[in-house]
Amino acid sequence: MPTTAGPLTAEDRLDPQEMVVLHRVFRREIPLLAHLVEAAAPHDQRRAAVLADHLDLVLGALGEHHDGEDHLLWPKLRERATPDTGVVSRMADQHEAIAGALSSATELSHRWRTRPGHDTALLLAEALRTLDRHATVHMDDEEEHLLPLMAEHITPREWSEVGERGRRSVPKAKLLIFLGAILEDTTAQERQQFLSQMPAPARLLWRTLGTRLYRRTTARVRGTSAMLPRA
Numbered sequence: 001m002p003t004t005a006g007p008l009t010a011e012d013r014l015d016p017q018e019m020v021v022l023h024r025v026f027r028r029e030i031p032l033l034a035h036l037v038e039a040a041a042p043h044d045q046r047r048a049a050v051l052a053d054h055l056d057l058v059l060g061a062l063g064e065h066h067d068g069e070d071h072l073l074w075p076k077l078r079e080r081a082t083p084d085t086g087v088v089s090r091m092a093d094q095h096e097a098i099a100g101a102l103s104s105a106t107e108l109s110h111r112w113r114t115r116p117g118h119d120t121a122l123l124l125a126e127a128l129r130t131l132d133r134h135a136t137v138h139m140d141d142e143e144e145h146l147l148p149l150m151a152e153h154i155t156p157r158e159w160s161e162v163g164e165r166g167r168r169s170v171p172k173a174k175l176l177i178f179l180g181a182i183l184e185d186t187t188a189q190e191r192q193q194f195l196s197q198m199p200a201p202a203r204l205l206w207r208t209l210g211t212r213l214y215r216r217t218t219a220r221v222r223g224t225s226a227m228l229p230r231a
Contacts, residue, residue, distance in 0.1 A: 019143070021190055024186075025061070025178075031128070042118040050220050054221045061170060062102060063099070067165075069162060091138070105124065176209065
């Protein structure tokens with residue numbers, strides 16, 4: 001028998017749309033950063049530092065998100081989601097391919113930050129596009145086949161443990177920036193749902209400081225500000 005915290009009522013079931021919202025960050029930022037790195041002027045140390053800082057945030061968040069799934073979700077789903085554990089095994093195999101591409105992109109990003117030559121920029125841009133291809137295949141597969149299993153077998157509390165692990169991995173100075181990245185492409189309903197789960201002081205901080213900070217950050221990174229709706 002699958003072991004869960006007990007039969008899940010409609011109110012207790014996980015809403016897997018949160019995973020889709022998080023995936024949009026990686027779907028948007030990784031190919032965008034590949035383009036921006038490739039377009040950067042060679043030997044522009046300041047520009048390289050701006051983009052490498054943002055790469056540290058995005059690539060670090062992707063790695064921690066997958067580590068959280070590996071340690072906190074996959075073991076539970078292998079135990080509970082029979083006979084569909086083949087889906088979980090496929091997700092784990094995809095994580096291995098992504099981890100290799102992620103390691104390569106991270107190493108090249110650190111090299112480019114120090115010595116931002118044209119050849120290294122091209123290698124980094126290609127590594128990011130390779131990572132994007134692996135990650136897109138995985139996220140498409142995950143959203144179609146894994147999220148229904150999560151909704152059936154993972155509780156909201158168990159999913160929140162993955163999110164909390166990810167939040168702890170983000171430097172405190174970058175938390176509002178990553179929150180902005182999550183909220184940038186949300187619908188009004190998704191945004192309201194996401195913000196409603198935050199403590200009131202955190203929501204106030206986002207509204208009073210976070211939106212301006214995120215616009216300034218995206219203006220530096222992209223050369224144009226993100227269009228954030230009013231929270």
